[in-house]
Every structure is written in C-alpha cells, then in structure tokens.
Amino acid sequence: MKEVKLIIFRYDPVKDDRPHYETYSIPRRDGLTVLDALNYIKENIDSSISFRQGCRSAICGSCAVRIDKRGCLACKTMIGEDTQEITVDPLNHYKVIRDLVVDLEPFYERMKQVQPYLVRNNTVAMTGKEMLIKPEDLAEAKNLRDCILCGSCFSDCNTLDVDNTFCGPAALVKALRFISDPRDNNEGRLAQAVELGLYKCPVDQECEFACPKEINIRRGTIERLRYLAVQKELAPLPEHKKLINSVLDTGGIVPVKAKPATETFPEYIKEFDGEPQAEVLLFLGCIINRRKQNVAAAIINIFQKNRIAVHLPGKVTCCGSPFMRIGQRDSMRPFVEKNFSIFNDYAARGITNVVTSCSGCNSTFRHDFPKLAREFDIPMNFRIYDVGEYISKKIVLKVEGLKKTNIRAMYHYPCHIRASGLAEDIYIDLIQRIPGVELVKVPKSGYCCGGGGGVRAAFPELADRLAVRRIEIAKESGIDTLITNCPFCVLSFERVLGMKEEMGEKMGFMVIDFYEMFSEAYGSSPEQG
Numbered sequence: 001m002k003e004v005k006l007i008i009f010r011y012d013p014v015k016d017d018r019p020h021y022e023t024y025s026i027p028r029r030d031g032l033t034v035l036d037a038l039n040y041i042k043e044n045i046d047s048s049i050s051f052r053q054g055c056r057s058a059i060c061g062s063c064a065v066r067i068d069k070r071g072c073l074a075c076k077t078m079i080g081e082d083t084q085e086i087t088v089d090p091l092n093h094y095k096v097i098r099d100l101v102v103d104l105e106p107f108y109e110r111m112k113q114v115q116p117y118l119v120r121n122n123t124v125a126m127t128g129k130e131m132l133i134k135p136e137d138l139a140e141a142k143n144l145r146d147c148i149l150c151g152s153c154f155s156d157c158n159t160l161d162v163d164n165t166f167c168g169p170a171a172l173v174k175a176l177r178f179i180s181d182p183r184d185n186n187e188g189r190l191a192q193a194v195e196l197g198l199y200k201c202p203v204d205q206e207c208e209f210a211c212p213k214e215i216n217i218r219r220g221t222i223e224r225l226r227y228l229a230v231q232k233e234l235a236p237l238p239e240h241k242k243l244i245n246s247v248l249d250t251g252g253i254v255p256v257k258a259k260p261a262t263e264t265f266p267e268y269i270k271e272f273d274g275e276p277q278a279e280v281l282l283f284l285g286c287i288i289n290r291r292k293q294n295v296a297a298a299i300i301n302i303f304q305k306n307r308i309a310v311h312l313p314g315k316v317t318c319c320g321s322p323f324m325r326i327g328q329r330d331s332m333r334p335f336v337e338k339n340f341s342i343f344n345d346y347a348a349r350g351i352t353n354v355v356t357s358c359s360g361c362n363s364t365f366r367h368d369f370p371k372l373a374r375e376f377d378i379p380m381n382f383r384i385y386d387v388g389e390y391i392s393k394k395i396v397l398k399v400e401g402l403k404k405t406n407i408r409a410m411y412h413y414p415c416h417i418r419a420s421g422l423a424e425d426i427y428i429d430l431i432q433r434i435p436g437v438e439l440v441k442v443p444k445s446g447y448c449c450g451g452g453g454g455v456r457a458a459f460p461e462l463a464d465r466l467a468v469r470r471i472e473i474a475k476e477s478g479i480d481t482l483i484t485n486c487p488f489c490v491l492s493f494e495r496v497l498g499m500k501e502e503m504g505e506k507m508g509f510m511v512i513d514f515y516e517m518f519s520e521a522y523g524s525s526p527e528q529g
Contacts, residue, residue, distance in 0.1 A: 002028040005085035006037055008049065012098050019096070021087075022046075028079070034088065035063050035074035038100075051100040058212055061150030064091055065100050069444035071152030071210040091155035093164075107151045110167045113196055114175040119186035137182045143220065144177040146213040153207035153217065158448040159200050162465035167196035169207035173221050179228065193225050194234050200462060203325060203453035204415035206446045218419070219367065222453075226327030239458040240326045251317045252286035260289045261296035262314040269300055269310040276309040277395055278353070281346050281382075283339075283365075285358030286318050287487035295487070298519035299357050299387055305522040306391065306398050311351055313342050319361040324368050326454045336372045340380065347381040353394070355385045357515070359416035359486040360452065362386045366420050386417065387515060388485060392426050397433075402521040404436035407481045410474050411439065411514075412493075414486035415448055427485060427514060434521045440477045447473060451488035467496040475507050485514035 003025045011019035024041045035053055042049050054060035056075045063074040066089040094102035153169040160166055175193045178184045201222050208217040229235040236244060247253055261284055270276060288295045303310050320335030343354050356362040365384045373380050391397050411431060413424045431437055450456060450466030471493055474482045484490060493511040500507055
C-alpha cells in the first residue's frame, strides 16, 4: 500500500522545552485531505496530537494550519497522488497553545479595532421598520462577507513578520465590508484604516493566496480602500505625493541619472542576418530605462541571440503603477492613452506582442489596463508578455552552447510576477538551462522585498526590514548569488546589502538580475547570419 509522510510540528509547553517535529506515515487513498490524515494519525497512531476541526466543509475556518509553510484549511487541502511528504505547522504570528492549536486572540483584537459591526446614527429615532437595502447597493460587500475568520491571511502576512502594529488583511477586509454598506453611519472608518496601516501593505498578495474563500484582497480591498481614501482627501501620504510629482514632472518614478536606454539604442534593433524568428515591442519601464540600463542591454542581447527583432519606442511613458497602487486611479487616463496609442500603432504594423522587462509594469498592463481601456473606450489590439514568459513559451529558445556559470544561487520569485499569474517554474527552468548553476530551493516562496505598494516611499524602515529578512534567508542557505527579475527587488536588495556592509557585516553573496545572467551565458557579441 502506498503511503504519504506527514512531518508535524509538536509542542506541549507543559512538558516540552522547545518545539520539535515528528514524522508519521499513513496509507494513501483517493480524496485524502490533510485533515483526514491528521484524524487518521490521532485515531490510529498517536492520540496525543492536538489540532482544531469543525465543519470539515471549509466554512468554519477552525482547521487552519500552515501546510508546507503556507496558511490554508486542512479540510480543503488535498494530498496529491504524487505527494511524498508534507509539513504541517501551526499558523504564524500566534502563540502556540499545543501542537497545531494556536491562540487567535491577536487576530480578533485586530478585528475589534475596525469596529466590525454596523454603526447607526443614534440621533435618529428607531422606526421599528426593517433596514431595507437594494441588492445592487450591497454588491461590493458581497465577496467581502465571505471571510470565515480562519486567520490564514494574518499568518501569511509579510508586513506582520516585521511590524506587529499593522492591523492585518482580514481587518481591512472587514473595514471595507462596512464602508461599502450604505446602512453604516461610521464616517471615520477610512481614516481609521489609514491609521491602522492601510499603506503598510506591499501588495504582495500572500494573504490573497492563503485565503480559502478567494477574497480579492489586493485590488478589491487594499487598493479599493486606498482609492476611497484619496477621494476623501485622506491620501496620498506626503511621501507618495513626492513620488507622484516625480512621475508627472519627469515621466518616471526615478530621476534620470544616466542616458536612458531608449536614447542609447535605436528604435529598431536587428543585429543578425536573415529573417527574424519574431518581432516584439519592448517596454522597459522606468527603473530599467533610467537606472538599470545594463539590464536593458542584456534583454536586447538575449533577443538578438534568438533572432528576435526588437522595437524600442522612445516616447512611451510610465505605466502608471504608482498611481494605481496608492489609490489615484482617476489619474491613470493619460498613461493608458499614451502607451496604448503607441502599442496599437505598432499592432497596426503587425507588431502585436508587447514584452515588458519590469514585473510591476507587467502586472499593471495585464490586470489594470484592460479594465481602464474599456472604461476609456481605448482598443487593445496587442498582447502583453513578460520577457521570461515570452522566451520560455513563445519562441524556439536557443540553449545550445550557453557558457558554464559556476554559482550556487537562489531565485527570488517577485510578488508582481506571481500577481501576473506567471508560475515560478518558468524562471526556475530558464535558470537551470544555464550549465554550472546549482540552484538552492527557497524555504518558502512569497518572501517580499518590501519595495512594492508604495511602502518603500512611505515607510522605508519597514521596507528595509522586509528586504533584510529576505537576504538573511539567502545568507543562511549558503549561496553566492541571489537571482531575481524585478528591478524593485534588485534595488531593495542592493540597498540593504550596502547597509549591512557599512555596518561591517559581509553577506557573502551578490544580487544579479536574471536577464544579466542569462545574457552573460550567451556572450555579448551578437550572432551573425
């Protein structure tokens, strides 16, 4: 009979000096959930193991645990046919009562802060009549009401890892649920949400991936609350205003410190003989165009080596992501109109694939721009791809003859890449095609660099703590290279690595953009004919 191993966190504060793990092997069967497995262990192997359970139908939320380091419901999580072992831990950010049972009081205390109930106007006399509400008036709150208070989002929140003053995702979901309810008379909810840390979220979506009810926490809650805060003139924060002014004044979120890549390279780049395999429009984004021109050169080199002709329009502007992330959605029209006008012009000439080198731009183009374009009645006659996605899935990628690169590396999976729906395996596979690379597995994907959502601008110390935590995980793994493909992540890691070195602490590894490494494996000279 086939078996599966469960490695389970055990801790009884009455008799144990410290937590430990115990391994149990149980028979595998079709439809086996983690909760089924825990019950089998309790009933047949070890009756001392403690965990919570209730409805067994993903409704009560009581069986929430971390499975392979991610918060989820044990009753909803299936054990796959090919799964050899899983690790089960208690939820994070809570005191362990025993084994997998935690004290949820901190979670409930955060919920109380947002007054999770209807507040009525006590100056108006009760009529005794029903408080009727039209279905369309409650449409926005419908998804938000699905929260079952399991605490998984609180467990997986990156911000709470380094700042316990943050109210947490569920509290903000509950706040918006009542802000959206026309029967509520608490006019101070938005100001309260801002005070409790609305802008401390780096929009990494870890909470959203943990939510068993699939509540739209990032765009549907956090960014919706930020939009409403802007409408009420409670935002943007002073530091965000500086960022926005930079975009309005210069067309980008970072100042020009060297000649932009769009001015260094020609509009049309084809340095090989013969017909191209494909033609693309390359959108670099502000940071790579203005600050990381070496990455732009690397991407262009990769395309040239694979016989991809590149169009590099010089008149594109910022994607507008900073405006969306901090709640200034109403300011997006110029960015959509200008960029989409250029993209559609190229599409009319047959160049229908727009490839982005910045993960933040990619996420914005993929998720925000289509909806905005429909609102503004602007056509979208092209497709958006990330560079890694494009070379992995849309072309015949040349991998023969890549130079050997002897490094022990770890890949940092950017939040915005994941937000675009792009699997980590795309980039892992590309890295592993380079000879000589020893790739160390990250203990858990989802560790944030702290650079997104306007956190770096408004709360730099919080952003630094998140970045420091990530590079310390890399250091503990004994790597010599940390690879990522997000310019925000690179800048965040470079910043804290410099801080560490100034303090006399050598981290022992370098940070490199994925595309630079891949380009170096090809060599710098363009292929001819």
